[in-house]
Amino acid sequence: MTPAGDGIERAPEAPLTLRVNGEEHTLAVRGHDTLLTVIRERLLLTGTKAGCTNGDCGLCTVLVDGEAMYACLMFAARCGGRDITTIEGLARGAVLHPLQEAWIQAGATQCGICTPGMILTAKAFLERVPRPSEVQVREAISGTLCRCTGYMKIIEAILLAANSGAPQPAPAAASGH
Amino acid sequence: MISPGVRHVRPREYQEACALLHERQAAPIAGGTELYLRMKQGVATPRSLVDLTDLPGMRQIERLADGTLRLGAAVTISALERSPLVAEAAPVLAEAAQRVGAPQIRNMGSLGGNLCQETMCWWYNRTALWRQAKEPCYKAGGSLCHVVDQEAVCYAAYRSDLAPILMSLEAELIVQGRQGERRMGIDELYSGDAAFPFTLAAGELISAVLVRPLGEGDVAAFAKHAHRRSIDYPLVSLAVAARGWTNGAAGRLRIVLGAVSGMPIRVPEAEALLEAAGAGERSVAEAAALVAKHAKPVRNVSFGAPAYRRHIAKVLARRLLGDLLARRRASSG
Amino acid sequence: MRAYRVVGQRVARIDAREKVTGHALYADDVILPGMLYGKVIRSPHAHARIVHIDAGAALRRRGVKAVVTGRDFPDVKFGFTKPTQDRRALPIDKVRYIGEGVAAVAATDKDLAAEAADLVRIDYEELPAVFDPEEAMKPGAPRLHEHAENNVSAICRFNFGDIEEAFRVADHVREDSFSTQAIMHGYLEPFAIVARYEVVTDRATLWAAKQSPYIIYRNLARGLGMKPSQLRIIQPHVGGGFGGKHEPFDLDFSAVMLSKMTGKPVKITCDMEEVFLSAYRRHPMRIRLAVAARRDGTLLGYRCRLIADGGAYAGVGHMSIYLAGAFLSLPFKVPNLRYDADRVYTNKPFSGALRGHGIPQMRFAAESQLDALGRDLGLDPLDIRMRNRVRQGDKLANGFVVTSCGLTESLELAAEAVDWTHTHGTLRRRGAKVRGIGLGCGSLSSGSRMGGHDASTAVIRVHEDGKVHLLHGSPDVGQGSNTVLAQILAEELGLTMDDIQTTLQDSDFLIFDPGTYGSRVTFTTGAAVRTAAAEIRRQLFEAVSKEIECAPGDLICKEGRIVVRGNEDRGVSFLHGVRLCYYKETKPLMAHGSATPAEFTAHFGDPKQLTSGYGNLSGSYSFTTQGSEVEVDLETGEISVLHFASAHDCGYPINPTLVEGQLDGSVAGGLGQALFENLETVDGLLLTPNFTDYGLPTSMESPQRSEHFHIETDDQFGPYGAKESGEGTQISTLPSIVNAIYDATGIWFRHLPITPDKVVKALQETYGANYLDHPFFNDPAARRRSGGADGRGNGRSRREERA
Incomplete structure (x- = not known):
């Protein structure tokens, strides 16, 4: 391929530097590779899940420069220089992120396939809106589907994380009899 | 599946971008959310993707000296949602932005991409495997329509969430071409042919959208009706903007219907009816009926029975226009 | 305590x-050295003879390692029971639905596999196809399988008590028709498998997204011509099942065979569109249900005719129609039952198990009919339920034995949660929005004896x-x-x-x-x-x-x-x-x-038992009542679920948080089927092959408030007294919502899903163009009098046409 202008040009196997979870990776990507493909199949970070790969389900959500995005709809070649956070980037060793703790306490994970994308969405959201209302939480996660939970305990987990800063025991009384 | 060998170019100057776009099988990309899917489905097959996001002013939201709100075409939908400048000049635009797709889509997708999204039909926007099961339709380069095969016309729907409100606000577009820059009304963007919905020539791109701010006495509203409250494209949307509405002047109204045709549809008869001084409840009902009459949806999307979408057009019109009229009355009373 | x-x-x-x-590692996360990627080639025809497959061009591509077709597998069919063995690893004679896997390729990367799939030339000879189950039963209809005359793949013929006598002595009889749509399970993880065949040991190791590996691999082994002991199954985490990851599919057979042919591990992950086009779904059912009752609401008998759209293969469909009939009575005690069901082949993806398995369709019909019966007889729907409820120790007409039962308490709790006594039947309107509440009950078996090793x-x-x-x-x-x-x-x-x-x-x-x-x-x-x-x-x-x-x-x-x-x-x-x-x-x-399942349970792996229907299915049964409150926008027809209260007897909640997760998930699935989801097919072609066009609910559609009540009945057979809690509550969700809409609008919807367009149309047809001004939505007294437009003046016998 020859450059058609003097702009940035990436031939199909051009090397690209991706910053993922603070670590730089230089690798050759093909023009049609999505960020999801590169994260899962090249960097082997399989915590990011592939669901519909069609922008319909949100499983592949990652943070790009702090914003939640569908990795399945992004060309990797366009992500050079951007800061990417995947679920693997949240915990520090065995110390979990408060949202991860809240997820566990609220029982917000069942099959777990939506969990990474949901947690990342919630992280970006709480950083922007630290004390959200329930309605705001619902809107914030409305781009990721979940069939297991009916979203109820996911909403609970996000509110729990927001209200505690550091997570507290789950408010089980709300629904127990 | 996307065929390998797509290349990405990221020009820094408009002339260069336009030259690149003028080449065969080149497509502009900003957010890419909609283009990517069409590529995956095999209904778009660009060989080179011209990234517009580094072009001057493309990602800027600003107020020009005359107060005009200038929105760079690569501004993301969520930037529109959150921009204090938008909130100040045209809060209705932020409201409409908030109803686009899903949060993640809004973080990725751009204003220009939203305006230039292809028309859709449930017989068309599908993968190659699916399309093998049916003869290709007009939009897929064939010679029939699976929805209405009486005239040689494509009935795909244009489902942009932002176009109706921008059209009602009489927004203008800055279009860059190889011969330089031109300015046109947003209504001039549409060809009316759902198979080839846009008038932009090869090598042209939208660089900005200009919106005259809503001033004192101006009122605007937007309503979107979709199957679900998130992710979905609209089944019907309606935008109304009235300038000089509540300050005692005659007022000028724009009513624009979305998602029920190959382009946004203005309803001048309904506008005239309500612009008339002394318009009352009865005229709202009449205007709403006119709006519904202009909606000509066909059975081309899920959960979008045509009679129902016409009905919704009427309901949205009644709600928005009724409110508009009430505000005028309140201001004069 | x-x-x-x-x-x-x-x-x-x-x-x-x-x-x-x-x-957590899921099937698609498994990566093995030297692994090839496979892609299944699917049929674009609903019914066609496979004339010839030419893989030459594909195999000549560099990096393409193998192509597998039906001819590469032994000449055997497999299935749930002997009479329903109608599937092959890959078809050899003909395809029976759009999306059916016909062949598969393996290549060194995914893109190559996809390209190679396009290069495999398959010549088809199209055959007439049939998509409607009733059309398929008519003489002269295209036949899908040689063995199935009139395309009937399974039948049930139950006759318990004396149904003629029940209808003769009844004070009141009504008959209604219902239909339910096809829905997806909604698991978000698509089908995926990694298979590694080792020639030196003649064994294959599999990592696959499956929920019941042994049942599946028994069939998988059969289709592959291997012994089950030649397969080693390593279970990864599964991204949702809901009954949808039981059957072996084209990709599973193909991955093993491609691995055998190439000597390399092979991964096949389906695109979600492929899942939509080829996976099994919930049976659409057409149900005609006649009920005989006493003036006081005592149920005397049900006569039911059911036709289930089975799609192209049998799967576990015999069980599905058995279950629909088996729960014609439970959670109520109805002494006389007649049930005639046919499951019919059509040229669509096949139907199978999905959370609640066959029962939600039937209970949607029966439970919403109870509310109509209440209006006919001037009885409170809660009272009718109380009058007919089963109790501990009851033995039902079909042989079910109730060993523990918290239904009474669940009815009381759910009714109280929605303030039933003060709220039901009242006019609650604000602007264009009107509210209503509904109840629905349900019951489900806690495991059963299905045949083979249990x-x-x-x-x-x-x-x-x-x-x-x-x-x-x-x-x-x-x-x-x-x-x-x-x-x-x-x-x-x-x-x-x-x-x-x-x-x-x-x-x-x-x-x-x-x-x-x-x-x-x-x-x-x-x-x-x-x-x-x-x-x-x-x-x-x-x-x-x-x-x-x-x-x-x-x-x-x-x-x-x-x-x-x-x-x-x-x-x-x-x-x-x-x-x-x-x-x-x-x-x-x-x-x-x-x-093992309790000794006193019957053996339902036996087709004869499934057909005649008598016997106790399970060691114990869960019971639920759900109360829901909906708000209907009369202008747009949109329905919001404001409140959902699930009062659930799972015997004893071993982990209340997990049980609540099951309740919420069941409600989500039921809500989706009631209001949002639809697999819309035209001439066998699925027009909604993705979650967006299909309409899987988002967080914006889930109930605004969800309440759970755990009822402890301490079942004598369950561990720590625990019973079922995974699916039963999806059964009561449908009628609960349907009945709440009935309460709000006076319109009883008998055809799912209840989408806004249907709501508006029904309002216009029932109350006229200016329905917002109708007394039903304006005058509380009128509402009490009429008891809803649909319940008015019901004759002794009433038949309705399908919408």
């Missing part, structure tokens, strides 16, 4: 940390360091059963959750287990864990009794110690006990335990 320390507690899921950190087995090994390891054969597909089983084990051994480990299934280490379906895991596998734990205790107590000189029978496990009952200072730590076993007794501390 029982004093359990781990059981009954809201402990965290045992796999939660793995899942929230992204470490026992669950647990294997417990205690490490030298005192940690206890549990292996069992029923995969956790997200519902949390591994956590519940670990809780049971911790409780039995007086330990905490931190002392328990589990590993996902591996068939080389386990005994055959039917797997995860029919809400059987806690009930059956839970019992197996208790048995195995008792054996561990026996071994421990024997060793410890020698050490501290007491009778083994005097020892108990408590709080990490093994102590003498009544003299708890006397004893040793659990770890010390373990060491005594290993070092003093020099015996490994391990045990296994098995559990």
Whole structure:
């Protein structure tokens, strides 16, 4: 391929530097590779899940420069220089992120396939809106589907994380009899 | 599946971008959310993707000296949602932005991409495997329509969430071409042919959208009706903007219907009816009926029975226009 | 109050940390050295003869390693029961639906595989196709399978009591028609498998997204011409099942065969569109239901005719129509039942099990008809339910035996939660929005006897360091059963959750287990864990009794110690006990335990039994009442679910948080079917092949408020008194919502889904163009009088046309 202008040009196997979870990776990507493909199949970070790969389900959500995005709809070649956070980037060793703790306490994970994308969405959201209302939480996660939970305990987990800063025991009384 | 060998170019100057776009099988990309899917489905097959996001002013939201709100075409939908400048000049635009797709889509997708999204039909926007099961339709380069095969016309729907409100606000577009820059009304963007919905020539791109701010006495509203409250494209949307509405002047109204045709549809008869001084409840009902009459949806999307979408057009019109009229009355009373 | 320390507690899921950190491994996450990627080639025709397959061009591409077709497999068919063995690994004669896998390729990367798939030339000769089950039953209709005359793949003919007499003596009779749509399970993880065939051992190892590996692989082995022992199944985490990951599919057979042909591991992951086009779905059912009742609301009999759209293959469809009929009565006691059901082949993806399996369709019909009956007779729907409810000890007309039952309490709690007495039948309108409440009941079996080997087995090994390891054969597909089983084990051994480990299934280490379906895991596998734990205790107590000189029978496990009952200072730590076993007794501390369905349950793997329908299905039944409140926008027809109250008798909630997760998930699925989801097909072509066009609810559609009530009935057969809790509540969701809409609008919707366009149309047809001004929405008294437009002036017999 020859450059058609003097702009940035990436031939199909051009090397690209991706910053993922603070670590730089230089690798050759093909023009049609999505960020999801590169994260899962090249960097082997399989915590990011592939669901519909069609922008319909949100499983592949990652943070790009702090914003939640569908990795399945992004060309990797366009992500050079951007800061990417995947679920693997949240915990520090065995110390979990408060949202991860809240997820566990609220029982917000069942099959777990939506969990990474949901947690990342919630992280970006709480950083922007630290004390959200329930309605705001619902809107914030409305781009990721979940069939297991009916979203109820996911909403609970996000509110729990927001209200505690550091997570507290789950408010089980709300629904127990 | 996307065929390998797509290349990405990221020009820094408009002339260069336009030259690149003028080449065969080149497509502009900003957010890419909609283009990517069409590529995956095999209904778009660009060989080179011209990234517009580094072009001057493309990602800027600003107020020009005359107060005009200038929105760079690569501004993301969520930037529109959150921009204090938008909130100040045209809060209705932020409201409409908030109803686009899903949060993640809004973080990725751009204003220009939203305006230039292809028309859709449930017989068309599908993968190659699916399309093998049916003869290709007009939009897929064939010679029939699976929805209405009486005239040689494509009935795909244009489902942009932002176009109706921008059209009602009489927004203008800055279009860059190889011969330089031109300015046109947003209504001039549409060809009316759902198979080839846009008038932009090869090598042209939208660089900005200009919106005259809503001033004192101006009122605007937007309503979107979709199957679900998130992710979905609209089944019907309606935008109304009235300038000089509540300050005692005659007022000028724009009513624009979305998602029920190959382009946004203005309803001048309904506008005239309500612009008339002394318009009352009865005229709202009449205007709403006119709006519904202009909606000509066909059975081309899920959960979008045509009679129902016409009905919704009427309901949205009644709600928005009724409110508009009430505000005028309140201001004069 | 029982004093359990781990059981009954809201402990965290045992796999939660793995899942929230992204470490949990799913099938598509498995990557093996040298792995090839496969792609299935699917039929674009609804019904066509496969004339010729030419893979030459594909195989000539560099990097393309193999192409597999139906001819590469042995000439055998497989299926749930003998009469329904109608599927092959890949078809050889013809295709029967759009999306059916015909061949598959393997190549060195995914893109190459996709390109190669396009290069495989398949010549078809199109055949006439049939898509409507009633059309398919007519003489002269295109026949899908040689063996099935009139395309009927399975039938049920139940006749219990004296139905003629019931209808003769009834004060009131009504007959209504219902239909339900096809829906997806909604698992978000698409089908995926990695297969590695090893020529030197002639065995294949599989990692696949499946929820009942053994049942599947029995069929898989058959289709491959291998013995089950030649397959090693390593269970990954599963991204949702809901009954949808039972059957082996084209990709599973193809991956193993391609691996055999190439000598390399092969991964095939389906695109979600492929799942939409080819996976099995919930049976669409057309139900005509006649009810005979006394003036006081006592139900005397049901006469039901059901036609189920089975799609192209039988699957477990005989079971599906059996279950629809089996729950014609339960949760109510109806002495006379007549049920005639046909499951019919059509040229669409086949229908099968989905959360609640066949029962939600029937209970939608029967339970919403109860509300109509109430309006006919001037009775409160709650009273009708109370009058006919089953109680502990009841034996039903079809042989079901109710061993424990919290239905009464659940009716009371759910009714109270929605303020039934003051609210039902009242006019609550604000602007264009009107509210209504509804009740729905449901019941489900806690596992059943399905044929073949039905026992669950647990294997417990205690490490030298005192940690206890549990292996069992029923995969956790997200519902949390591994956590519940670990809780049971911790409780039995007086330990905490931190002392328990589990590993996902591996068939080389386990005994055959039917797997995860029919809400059987806690009930059956839970019992197996208790048995195995008792054996561990026996071994421990024997060793410890020698050490501290007491009778083994005097020892108990408590709080990490093994102590003498009544003299708890006397004893040793659990770890010390373990060491005594290993070092003093020099015996490994391990045990296994098995559990089978209760002896008094009938054998429903037998087609004859499924057809005639008599027999007790399960050791116990769960009971639920759900109260819902909806708000209908009369102008737009949109329906919002404001409040959902589930009052659920699962015997005893071993983990209330997990049970609530099941309740919420069931409601989400039921709500989707009631209001949002539809697999819309035209001439066999699916027009909604993705989640967006299909309409899977988002967080914006889920109930604004969800309330749970746990009712403890302490079932005598379930572990710690526990019964089913995974699916039963999806049964009551449909009628609860339908009845709430009935209350709000006076319109009874009998055809699902209830989308806004149908609501507006029905309002216009029922109340006229200016329906907002109709007294029903303006005058509270008028509402009480009319009891809803649809319930008015019902004759003795009423038939309705299908919409």
